[in-house]
Structures are given as C-alpha cells and as structure tokens.
Amino acid sequence: MTELLHKTAAELGRLIAAREVSAVEVTQAHLDRIAEVEPKVNAFLHVDPETTLAQARAVDERIAGGERLGPLAGVPVAHKDVFTTTDMPTTAGSKILEGWRPPYDATVTSRLREAGLVILGKTNLDEFAMGSSTENSAYGPTRNPWDLSRIPGGSSGGSSAAVAAYEAPLSTGTDTGGSIRQPAAVTGIVGMKPTYGGSSRYGLIAFASSLDTPGPFARNVLDAALLHEAFSGHDVMDSTSIHAHVPPVVEAARQADIAGLRVGVVKEFGGEGYQPGVLARFHEAVELLESLGAKVVEVSCPSFGYALPAYYLIAPSECSSNLARFDAMRYGLRVGDDGTRSAEEVMSMTRAAGFGPEVKRRIMLGTYALSSGYYDAYYGQAQKVRTLISRDFDAAFHQVDVLVSPTTPTTAFPIGERADDPMAMYLADLCTIPTNLAGNAAISVPCGLADEDGLPVGLQIMAPVLGDDRCYRVGAAVEKALEDRWGGSLLTKAPALEGLGYQHG
Amino acid sequence: MPYDEALERFEPVLGLETHVELGTESKMFCGCPTEFGAPPNTHVCPVCLALPGSLPVANAEAIESTIRIGLALNCTIAEWCRFARKNYFYPDMPKNYQISQYDEPLCTDGYLDVVVDGETVRIEIERVHLEEDTGKSTHVGGATGRIHGADYSIVDYNRAGIPLVEIVTKPIPGTDRLAPEVARAYVTELREVMRALGVSDVRMEEGSLRCDVNVSLMPRGASEWGTRSETKNVNSLRSVERAVRGEIERQAAILADGGRIVQETRHFHEDTGRTTSGRSKEEAQDYRYFPEPDLLPMAPDREWVASLKADLPELPSVRRGRLQAEWGVSDLDMAAMHNADAIDLVEATVAAGAPAADARKWWMGELARRANEAGKPLAELPITPAEVARVTELVSSGALNDKLARQVLEGVLAGEGSPDDVVAKRGLQVVNDEGELLAIIDKVLAENADAADKVRSGKVAAAGALVGGVMKASRGKADAARARELILEKLGVS
Numbered sequence: 001m002t003e004l005l006h007k008t009a010a011e012l013g014r015l016i017a018a019r020e021v022s023a024v025e026v027t028q029a030h031l032d033r034i035a036e037v038e039p040k041v042n043a044f045l046h047v048d049p050e051t052t053l054a055q056a057r058a059v060d061e062r063i064a065g066g067e068r069l070g071p072l073a074g075v076p077v078a079h080k081d082v083f084t085t086t087d088m089p090t091t092a093g094s095k096i097l098e099g100w101r102p103p104y105d106a107t108v109t110s111r112l113r114e115a116g117l118v119i120l121g122k123t124n125l126d127e128f129a130m131g132s133s134t135e136n137s138a139y140g141p142t143r144n145p146w147d148l149s150r151i152p153g154g155s156s157g158g159s160s161a162a163v164a165a166y167e168a169p170l171s172t173g174t175d176t177g178g179s180i181r182q183p184a185a186v187t188g189i190v191g192m193k194p195t196y197g198g199s200s201r202y203g204l205i206a207f208a209s210s211l212d213t214p215g216p217f218a219r220n221v222l223d224a225a226l227l228h229e230a231f232s233g234h235d236v237m238d239s240t241s242i243h244a245h246v247p248p249v250v251e252a253a254r255q256a257d258i259a260g261l262r263v264g265v266v267k268e269f270g271g272e273g274y275q276p277g278v279l280a281r282f283h284e285a286v287e288l289l290e291s292l293g294a295k296v297v298e299v300s301c302p303s304f305g306y307a308l309p310a311y312y313l314i315a316p317s318e319c320s321s322n323l324a325r326f327d328a329m330r331y332g333l334r335v336g337d338d339g340t341r342s343a344e345e346v347m348s349m350t351r352a353a354g355f356g357p358e359v360k361r362r363i364m365l366g367t368y369a370l371s372s373g374y375y376d377a378y379y380g381q382a383q384k385v386r387t388l389i390s391r392d393f394d395a396a397f398h399q400v401d402v403l404v405s406p407t408t409p410t411t412a413f414p415i416g417e418r419a420d421d422p423m424a425m426y427l428a429d430l431c432t433i434p435t436n437l438a439g440n441a442a443i444s445v446p447c448g449l450a451d452e453d454g455l456p457v458g459l460q461i462m463a464p465v466l467g468d469d470r471c472y473r474v475g476a477a478v479e480k481a482l483e484d485r486w487g488g489s490l491l492t493k494a495p496a497l498e499g500l501g502y503q504h505g
Numbered sequence: 506m507p508y509d510e511a512l513e514r515f516e517p518v519l520g521l522e523t524h525v526e527l528g529t530e531s532k533m534f535c536g537c538p539t540e541f542g543a544p545p546n547t548h549v550c551p552v553c554l555a556l557p558g559s560l561p562v563a564n565a566e567a568i569e570s571t572i573r574i575g576l577a578l579n580c581t582i583a584e585w586c587r588f589a590r591k592n593y594f595y596p597d598m599p600k601n602y603q604i605s606q607y608d609e610p611l612c613t614d615g616y617l618d619v620v621v622d623g624e625t626v627r628i629e630i631e632r633v634h635l636e637e638d639t640g641k642s643t644h645v646g647g648a649t650g651r652i653h654g655a656d657y658s659i660v661d662y663n664r665a666g667i668p669l670v671e672i673v674t675k676p677i678p679g680t681d682r683l684a685p686e687v688a689r690a691y692v693t694e695l696r697e698v699m700r701a702l703g704v705s706d707v708r709m710e711e712g713s714l715r716c717d718v719n720v721s722l723m724p725r726g727a728s729e730w731g732t733r734s735e736t737k738n739v740n741s742l743r744s745v746e747r748a749v750r751g752e753i754e755r756q757a758a759i760l761a762d763g764g765r766i767v768q769e770t771r772h773f774h775e776d777t778g779r780t781t782s783g784r785s786k787e788e789a790q791d792y793r794y795f796p797e798p799d800l801l802p803m804a805p806d807r808e809w810v811a812s813l814k815a816d817l818p819e820l821p822s823v824r825r826g827r828l829q830a831e832w833g834v835s836d837l838d839m840a841a842m843h844n845a846d847a848i849d850l851v852e853a854t855v856a857a858g859a860p861a862a863d864a865r866k867w868w869m870g871e872l873a874r875r876a877n878e879a880g881k882p883l884a885e886l887p888i889t890p891a892e893v894a895r896v897t898e899l900v901s902s903g904a905l906n907d908k909l910a911r912q913v914l915e916g917v918l919a920g921e922g923s924p925d926d927v928v929a930k931r932g933l934q935v936v937n938d939e940g941e942l943l944a945i946i947d948k949v950l951a952e953n954a955d956a957a958d959k960v961r962s963g964k965v966a967a968a969g970a971l972v973g974g975v976m977k978a979s980r981g982k983a984d985a986a987r988a989r990e991l992i993l994e995k996l997g998v999s
Contacts, residue, residue: 084558097557104551106558203558209798239562239800318798321590324601325555329660343596343658370592370793379795 004029009075009169009223016074019063023074027056027118030076034120034167037500042142043152043162045081046088047121052076055118062116072226073116078168080159081122082129083109083214084203092205093125093137093155096326096333096354106203107238108172108214111231120168123158127356128323129179129207131155132428135419136358143415144187146455146494150412153183153428156217160187163217164491165500170227171217176207177311178408178432180215181444185407185458188446188490190224190475191217193432195465196439197242199228200235206322208315209240211436219489221445221476225253228468244466252469256476259293263474264400268304269431275410277450281457282406285447285478289404292477299400301392303385307434308426310385313369313378314437320366323359326351361422390438397464402474405431407444407458431460440464443471445478446490456490508682508750511722511757517684518730519677519749520719521628523695525670526638526712527570528705533637533668534561534604541711545661553666555599560799563588567668568611569813570704571635572805574670575612576814577698578630583611585804588635588797593790597640597660605636605671607794611803617698618822619690621683623836628691629675640665670704676719676730684720685749692716692745697821709740716745718773720752722760731756732766736780738773747778755780828852832861838869845873847883853890854897863897864890871911875918888917895924908981909933935984939991942975942983946991949974960996968992 004012004026015021031049038044059074084090084102091097105113112119126136134142134157144152145165152161156173160183163171173180175193184191192215199214206212216227228249235241265286270279290296328334328350329343336349355363369378396403408428418424435442444458459478463470483489532539535552551559575582589607612633618625641664646656672695680687696714699707707714721733734756739748751773756766770783819827828848829839832855842848847868854864868883872893876883896913899905905913905928916927928934949971950957959967968989975988 084556090557092557100557102551102556102558104556104559201558202560205557206799237562238560240798317795321592321602321793321795324592324594325557325599327594327596327601329596330554330599331556343652344594347594347596367793370795372791372793375793375795 002029005033005166007169008220009072009218010226012075012169013071013073013226016059017063017069017071023056023059023063023116023118024053026074027052027076027120030120030168033165037165037167040143040148040500041145041161041165041167042140043123043158043165043167044078044121045091045093045124045137045139045158048088051087052118052120055113059116059118069116070230072170072230075117075170076120076168077112077117077227078121078123078159078162078171079109079112079119080125080156080172080174082125082174082205083172084205085109085119085122088119088122090122090205091139092129093127093139094354094356094359095138096350097205097331098138098333100332102203104203107200107235108231109203112172115230117170117230120162123156123162123171125158126155127359128205128319129155129174129176129212130319130358130362132178132182132425133413133415133418134158134183135415136356138356141415144412145500146188146412150414150455151186153186153408153412155179156183156191159217160184160189160191163187163189163219164494169219170223172227172231173215173217174204174207175213175215175432175436176211176315177436178429180217181432181442181458181460182408182428184217184444185446185460186412186456188456188494189217189219190221190443190445190479191215192224192228192443192468192471193435193441194228194232194468195242195247195441196436197238197240198246198441198466198468199232200238200241202235202237206318208318209322210318211311211315213436219491221443221472221479222250222253224443225249225472242466247466247469249469249472252473253476255473256480258289258474258477261294261402261474262400263289263294263296264299264396264403265296266304266396266403266405267298267300268302269405273409273427273430274406275450275452277452278406278408278410278457281448281450282404282459285459286404288478288481289474292481297400299396299403301389301396301403301434303388303392304434306385307389307437308430310382310389311429311433311437312365312426313382314386316362316366317369317379318366319359320363320370323355323363326354358422386437389434393434393438393440393462393464397467401463402467402470403462405460405462407431407460411450411453411455411457435462438465441466441468441471443475445475447478447482448490449493506754506758506761508754511753512682514725514761515722515753515757516678516681516725516727517749517753518721518723518733519674519680519684519688520733521674521677521688521691522717522719522735523672523692524715524717525574525672525699525705525707526714527567527668527670528703528713529564529566529570529668531564532666533564533567533635534666537666539667541713543663545659545663548663549665553599554662555601561604561797563800563803564668567635568803568805570668570702571611571633571670572810573702573813573817574672574699574704575615575633576810577702577817577820578612578615578617578633578672580612580615580630580633582805582810583609583613583803584807585609585802586611587802588800589794590797592793595639596658597642597662597665599640599662599665603636603639604797604800606634610634611805617691617694619687619694620840621686621690623840626680626687626690628677628687631673631675633670633672636669636671638664638667638669678730684753685746688718688749689742689746693742694821701818701821701824703818709742712740715740718745718748718752720749720756721766722753722756724760731760732768734766734769734771734780736771736773737783740775744773744775748773748780751778751780832865834861834865838865842869845869845883847873850883850890850893854893857891857894859894859897860901863901864893867893867897867910867914871914875914886918887920888914892917892924899924899928903984904928904935905933906935906981906984909935933982935982942979942988943991945975945978945983946988946995949978950992950995957996960993960998963998965993965998
C-alpha cells in the first residue's frame, strides 16, 4: 500500500473517483503510516481510525451511488487542532481545553466534509497557535521529519510534519504571523496563506482576529491549490469574510507560466541574521525566475522593518481579549472549585494552571498594550505602522506583480535552542509578518537545501489582496523548473524519511 | 437632610444613562430568539455562549433601530463608526468582554424636550450607542442577593447578546428643586419615543428599560460641579424620582457635615427609597477598549439615513400638540391626561365616535377614579375605548343620563357585558314615554302641594325639589331636564 502514500492528492482524487482505488484503502494506508511513525514524529494530537474510516466508507458509498463529488473526494487530510470538529476533540494545543468536544463544526471543517475529504485526525500546534516551533504545545513538541532533533516550524508544525512525513497528502493550517509558511519552509513542503477574509475563521479558535487566516499544506503546488479551493470562499458566519469569488488558484497552479511577469525582490529582507545557505538558495531562485522569463527588479518596503514590533503589540492585544473566555465557567478545565472559593478565584486558578508560559506572556503583553494611558503609545502606534506597511505593499504592487523573499531567515533550528529566548523565536517570522499585517496573500514553496545543514529552504511569493492565484502561478513555475533539475520533489532528498521507514518511489 | 433644606443650600446636576433592550426577533450577534421568560439557557448557541471559535455577525435591524432612535432624539448619525470591546471578567458575560461602542458611537449630540410644571426643559443627549446585554446572574444564599456573601450563583445566558441601546444625557444643570420630576419626565418621554418608534416594549419591570441615575451637588452659587454618584437598579418611573430625591438628601447631609462625596456606583432599594454603596469607581477597572476586530466598521449610507428620518412616525410631543389643538383642551388638562397615561385611550375613544370632551370627561373622571380604587393603570381597566364611546353616544342621544351612564360603566367593569347588555340587563333607560312621566309628575305634585304652590307663586327655585321627587319616583330613569320643563308648564310658569 505504500505506493498510495507518495501519490499526489490530485492523483488520489482521480483514482478514487474512477473507483480504481477506494477511499477506505487510501485512508487505511495513511492510518498505517501514522501508526508507524507517530511515536517518533508526534504530529497528531488525536487519531481515531474508526471515525476516519467511517468517513471514508461514506465517501465510497456516495461515489458508488453515482454522486459527483469534488476533485479531492476520498482524499485524507490532517486537520490542525485549532478548528472545531464535532466528532473529534479540539484543544488548540492547550491544557485549558483538554478533552473539549465542540458541539459545532468550523466552516473549514464542514467544507472539508462537503468536499468529501476524509479527516485523519487533529494535528499538534503551539498552544493557541502562538509560536514558531510547536514546542509551546501542552502535549509535547512535534519533530521535523528531516531531522527528528529539530523543530517542524510553528504554529502549524503538526500539519507540516504530517505532510512531510507522508502521514497525510494534505493538511490544514492557520497563519497569523507565518504559522503556515514558516513550517512549510522548514519541512520542505508547500504552504499558503490566503488573502485575509478569503477563508472563513468561523470555528477557528481565535489567536489574533485581524490576522488569523486558514490555509492549506501539501507536497506540491497543485494539491495546495485544490485544498485551498475546497474550503475557501465567503461565509455568512464570519463578518470579515470577503464577498468575492475564490481567485482561480487551481487554474493558476496548472498554468505555471510566468513569462513577462514582474517580480520584486524586497530589499529589506536579507543580510544580518540570515543564514548564508538560505540566502544562496533564495538568490538562485530569483535567477531561476529570470531564466523563466520574469522581469526581476529590486523593491524597497521601508516600513517592513517595523512589522515585527507592530505585530507583537497587535497580536497579543487581540489575544489578551480573545482568550478571556477561557474562564472555567462554561467549558474546559476548572481548577479550585471546592465550594469554598469565589468564581473569580476559580477563574484565576484555572487560567494559571491551564495556560502555558508563552500564552501567559502574550496575554500580559496585550493587557499592558491596551491599558488606559498606554493604548496610544502601543496599540494605536502599531495600527499606524500597519497602515504604513499596507502602503508599502500598495506601492510595491504598483511596480511589480509579485514580491519574493526567503520565507524564513534560517532553516529548522534544534528543539530547545530558542525555547528560552522569545526574541530569537519571534525572528523566525520576520519575513512572513508584513503580509499578515496587510492582509494580502503569500505562499512558501521549497527552493532547495542549505549547504551548511542540508535542510530545506523556502521561497516566499507575496501577491496583492485577492491575488492568491499569482502565488500559485509563480509557485508552480518554480516547482516545475526545480523538480526537473532535482529529478523529483525536494522531499526525495530527505535522509530522515528513510529512517522513518519510507521508501522513495 | 430634608429635601427643602438640601435645596436651599445646594444645586443638583443630573445625568441619566438609559439602557433599552431592542425588540428585534434575534439577538445582536447570533440568530437566537430574544423572547422574554423562556426556561433558562434555552435561547443559546455557540456564539452567545462564546464557545471557542465562534464569531459575531451584527444584526442589521438593531443597527437600523439605533439610528432611528438617534434621529428621533435629534442626533447626528455617524458617517463611519465601529464596535469596540469592553474587557472585564464577570461570570454572566460569556466572552469576558462586551461588544459595545466606545469613542465612535452611532449617534451623537441630540436632545429631548420634556415638560415639567408647564415649563419645557431641553435635555441634551450626548450619545446613543449599540451594544449587547449580559446574561443574568442569580446569587443564592447570603443576605444581600449580591455576589459577595452568596453561597453559589447561577447564570441564565438567555439574555446574553440581546441588543441593547444606551442613551446617555449630557449633565443637566439648572433643574433645581424639580430635579426628581425632570428625571422622571425624561424617562417617561424617552419611553414614549421608544414606543412610538416600535423598537422596544420598554417594560421597566422586565428590565427592557433600565436607568442609571447620576446626581451631584454643588453649593448654591458655585460654578464647579461636585463629585457624582451613579445609582443603578432604578426600575420604575417612580423609583427614578425617588432615587434622585434620595441622593440629593444623602449627599447634602454629607456635604453639610464637611464630608466628601465618593465617586461610586450605588444600588437603589425599592423598599426604603434609599441607596447603598456598590463598587467604588476610584478602584474601577480599566476596560481596555479597542476596536472589535471580528466586525466590520459601520458606514450608514446618507440616503438611507435620510429615508429613515423621513419615515419616522409622529413623535409623542408632536402628537400631543396636535391632539391638544384638535380636542381644544387647556395645557393643564393635556398634562393631566399625559400624566394619567390617558391620551391613547381618549384618542381611541374619539376615533370610535365620541366627542373629545366627553371621552376626556369619562376617562379622567369616573374611570380614573375606578382605576385609582383598583390600584391599576387606566389602560388595564376591563373596558375598551369603543365601549366608552358607546356610553357617550347613549348619553348624548338622551337614552341615558350621567347617573345611569355611571351605572353602565360599573356594569361593564364588573364583566356584565357591553354597555347595551348592561342597559338591557339592569333595565337602565331614561323614561322617554311622556305619558308615564306626566303620571309621575302628577303624583309628585299632588304629594308636594306646598312646593307646587311656591312655584306657582313665582319661586321657580322650588322646582328643584319637585324634579328631585320625580327622579326619585322614577328611580333615576327620568330625563331630569324634560321633567323640569313639564313641571313648569303644568304649574303655568314656563
């Protein structure tokens, strides 16, 4: 059955629709793979083979009944444990929600179900999606399939690792400051942050409301586009959801032609703090784009340097308010309720016990930034920076069709290396944060291995608001050219995957 | 300190914050029903329980109602404004923040005129904004019914998320000794505006209209306002008046003793008419307001706002002016009808065919007396304006006189049926048969020869006793005026 593991999602969808293979067989192959590698990778917080196989059987029955489903019907997907699911617990990686069974499905969840995707389980994440390494999960870190001593990125590290380790062909993530693109980059896969409002946040447990964006992971650009299309589009349950058609992402991923496209290299990204091997692969990718017929120019975005501090005021401010609801009153953990303590004391004890240190750090940062007398200097000022960053993007997209940069300044770092140094951890999102602040679209695609450590490097392609299709078009062109050069996907070069029992086809 | 003494030494400044629950079908940010009185925690969903991942979607009708309230209160409607989060922890607030509005309210700078003692007082409105209600806590055990000292508390989230409009006045100086009446008149008028707009059932006893009363005092002649207290839990019109009066007396006593007023929230007690201290505003929390990122800004289209303004119903004060002119009554009579909540009833009675003067006479006279006896509002008497109109018709046609009409009203109120039913059942009919009447008159004249002689000799005033005799003999059914005419005729003095 292992040959089913290295097929693309698009191929699996075709085979299942043609009834050459059943959804149950495909699902079982992935469940077996999960059982085999999970003790080492820890990508999943919850796997329930019975529930999952029941979903697969239902899809097979619908197909047998002559129903025409979408292109991914029957294809398994790993689902980030920050989306609510009625048939599986939802924890957001936190002790405060341990064992919580939501009574409703997130919009992304219900759209996966409608499209016939089979949910394999819920993937690990930094607690409440706060982090860049998945080390902040209350349920232990996930490991990078390229090197089990290293982080798989974060916060969607369970989702990136699951796809990179061939436990799932597809997975969902959420990107607030880079939480899809950075894990994709450090595990050598594709990860897309759609335009803010292009995919629904209803049922996505909020970290920072004005930044959170659901998006797809896959091992290739077309598969990512198919998943993107499956769960995106307007949702009446999310007021910030955009009233517009999903950009033609699948068509763009098939097109893969960039002749005449104007590409801007962001001058401000690079230099100190960037790993030489990352910069080397990035510059090669830019040359590659030129060789494919793109016109490359350097573009300056002077306000991008303020993006990180602005983000670390806005995101914690919103999270300090969003996480106030975890108070032991209606659901989740309850500590200290022995009949002698007041509601206030129980709230306080529960939050002290239920939240991890990074979550507490951000709640405190945000509470401080919103305080009377500090609001203007912190939250207010950060919002002004946000406007300037949007203007930088507007000006840049006046000159070019897409912007490119390395996705992250470094490759995957060792587990534990930055755990006690929040500032070093925050720098992992240096290149991805401006896009979250402006709300536009960006993708990370693999662009090679860094010479010094042999670990994957990601190329970030940024497009204007609702220009998601451009990310896929450029990403697919880069992917095609590089895979021709490599003789297959970058993952075929991952040494640790063989240690995980995976035989490259 | 007695009220009169307090007013000799100090001048009050008022401020009123009124919360009105809108009568929309569904809650402010979800589809749950708003109906009052359902079993606890049955009108709830992931959104109003603040389950993880849920998001608010604003109720368009609530926004429209708020703008209409703003227009009715002569406010400016914001061209662009936002919801904001007001952050504080409390078990009956599911998200531990309330979606409200902060520095960008929907409506600003309006006014409402009220009439007290024949004087028009203009109450300036600072802002009208839209927010969501909290759940309702019940604190069980303990002496005060408040959270401190309770054994345990239970929460009903049915109310959580019901749209709430907050109407805040600017400080109201210069009301002097009429401060309690002005406060009451303002809330009364506001309630009528809400009813005219049809945006809320404004039932104070069910909490769909709630009032916080701010009072401060300054020494007579001073120009700087004093420290204010904010009294909550003021749940009837009478309580509004009493709370203002009580606070003036309490604060005056403290200030007269050289004390200092603490800026604080106080609770009003219906039984004593007094207030007690709640939490002090000096140690109040920092609400950390910031724009609500889950909702889009509101930018009401100007043409739409203009059309809402054009479609406003006739407002209560305008209507009262029109009806007063139509009915030809004095300011005093109109004010009396207003205070007795009789205007709607009189109007409906007139619409059912009664002359305005008669309609007013019955509602403000006999029926007001009966309502008062029963301890009920006039509108709750078991009689309809159409029935009152029928009674006035029977009187003007001569079928009944006033005395009989009162008996008919009594019968209707006692549940004996329509006015015509009561007339039939009780046999109440003015005697119209002149033969019968003349027979009675002859009998009365014969029995009262002395009085008859006096009249014959020119002392017409003595006829009154004879008319009285006829009325008595007819058991009130005779037409007294006609009886008098016939008596005078018979005695040759007409």
